[in-house]
Amino acid sequence: MNSSQQLAEVLTSLRIGNQSFLISFYEQNRDLFARWARRQHSINSAEAxxxxRTVLVEFYDQVLDGRLTKLPPDLRAYVYGMADEQVRVARTTAVLPVAEASRRRDLLGLFAQLGTDCQKVLMYFYFRGYNFEKVAGKMGFANATVARLQKSACLRKLYELRLRVEQPAA
Incomplete structure (x- = not known):
């Protein structure tokens, strides 16, 4: 069996809920990961x-919800990259001024009021950096123009929600 067949089998196994691959990966790599985390981010072993574990759960979620359609050829590098991103985000958001943190929390509350499709379109475009063609493919839209129009409509909905919150009741 070649390595691409093994990767496909692992992905299929994860999609049906078999987490044994992730458990094995964790057990085999946790000490090496802890050394890397200590060197790169000054994180102790327990935190690492x-x-x-958090990164592997996020990886599993990516597989289950279709964000990850093929297993990366270098899974260790992929996982370390995810961990690096999580640490950097945690450190940058931890120092937000109170007003900015409040604004972001309010905006996230409004975002949660949008429909699932709007949430996905905006996440794909703004947070994943997908172009309109890729958004169209992920969402099943006919073409990039439809994706662009949907994104505009979703932003308009978010803006209108924000206006309703900011305007005092008459």
């Missing part, structure tokens, strides 16, 4: 183990 927790970070690795």
């Amino acid at each position: 183990y927790e970070l690795l």
Whole structure:
């Protein structure tokens, strides 16, 4: 069996809920990961183990919800990249001024009021950096123009929600 067949089998196994691959990956790589986390981010072993578990759960979620359609050829590098991003985000958001943190929390509350499709379109475009063609493919739209129009409509809905919150009741 070649490595691409093995990767496909792992992905299929994860999609049906078999987490044995992730458990094995964790057990085989946690000490190496802890050394890397200590060198790169000054994180102790217990925190590194927790970070690795969190990243593997996020990886599993990506597989289950279709964000990850093929297993990366270098899974270790992919997981370390995810962990690095999580640590950097945690450190940058931890120092937000109170007013900005409040604004972001309010905006997230409004975002949660949007429909699932609007949430996905905006996430794909703004947070994943997908172009309109890729958004169209992910969402099943006919073409990039439809994706662009949907994104505009979703932004308009978010803006209108914000206006309703900011305007005092008459």
